[in-house]
Amino acid sequence: MAKKNEKMTGNMLIAQSGGPTVVINQSLVGAVLEAKKHKEIKKIYGALHGIKGILEEDLIDLGRERAANLEAVANTPSSALGSVRKKPTPEDCRAIFEKLQKYGVRYFFYIGGNDSAETTHIINEEAKKMGYELRCFHIPKTVDNDLRENDHTPGWGSAAKFVAQAFMGDDLDNAALPGVKVNVVMGRHAGFLTAASALARTYPGAGPHLIYLPERPFDVQRFADDVAKAYKKYGRCLVAVSEGIVDAKGTPIAAAYTKEVDSHGNVQLSGTGALGDLLAGMIREKANIGRVRADTFGYLQRSFPGLVSEADAREALAAGREAVKLAVAQQPSGSVAIRRKPGKAYRVFFERVDLSRVAKETRHMPAAFIARNGHDVTQAFIDYAAPIVGKLPKIGRLQRVAAKK
8 A cells, every 4th residue: 555645656457448449559559658657657567358358367568568569559550459348247346356466456547438437437446345556547439439528539530530531432432323322330329420421521512411310310201301302402312320320219220120239238230231221221112212322331430540530649649648647646546538628729638537427328419519400410510520530632523614616
């Protein structure tokens, strides 16, 4: 037990959890590099596949990794330590503490989304009950951008850039061979990632022409009517749909087509193209349009190399560093939150928040970001998202001046 005004000395353990992202390794490396600066932290362990690796003592020595290799890992998508979706039971927590004590761990860092924050919170509360001095910090990550207390979350900016550029390409394809194209985008409860498709509108008439988010009830007939109107106006229609769209009762439309759930009770919505096929069938039947196609972006959005938001990478690295700084400074266990500074210029700062304020529950798209018609976003969302996503490719178009004899 550290004495008053004396910083706690011990080893550090870090792990990754939940869905991988393009920049999750930036947070990992940021934490490791910062830990190497502090004499209070002796050894730096990494657990393979989250808390599963702790329970199985599947650990590696991150303190021995070369700086050049850490830099390469930081710039590589997906979870370098491997990931897991596992909610610890009280029995798991007791076993985890036995392992932490065995390895002299006093600093524990878990990188992930709201479920990972819940896991960190559970471990921290169990540590208190057992009188084990342990500093637990959650480092934010999620492509859904649905963590409470955060302006935005590491992982979303790069995934949003992928979505925006994918829609830019699909829009060009749809314009060349007109028809209706439906793209299903990740987002169980929050529509931030689907909404990012609006950044693809780089010229008048560009798609997506319709955007459907889980924050607004989805009506089948209204959807078919919206598509028919857009098709009549543009001669084609590109549609962005969140995988988590719900009916008037709040039931996910896709839930009827999958029964798979994870240990946190979340229905798996991204592993099937059933929702896209269903919506395409609805359009053919109710809107009487022949050429209709649907794609499900699925897991491609999470770890696609080469499409990295500079702000996202920079902030993910900083979040990892900040977590270690807070822990060593004897701040209470918590989560690192990204805040946006007021003003026109895009600037952020980091702040410690209680784990209970981030754990489990998610946030949604603010009403101010959603158009009144329920199938589009507002300029406020564009202004919010653009500096996080960063620069997008420029689209060239022919002027199509009529030829003369």
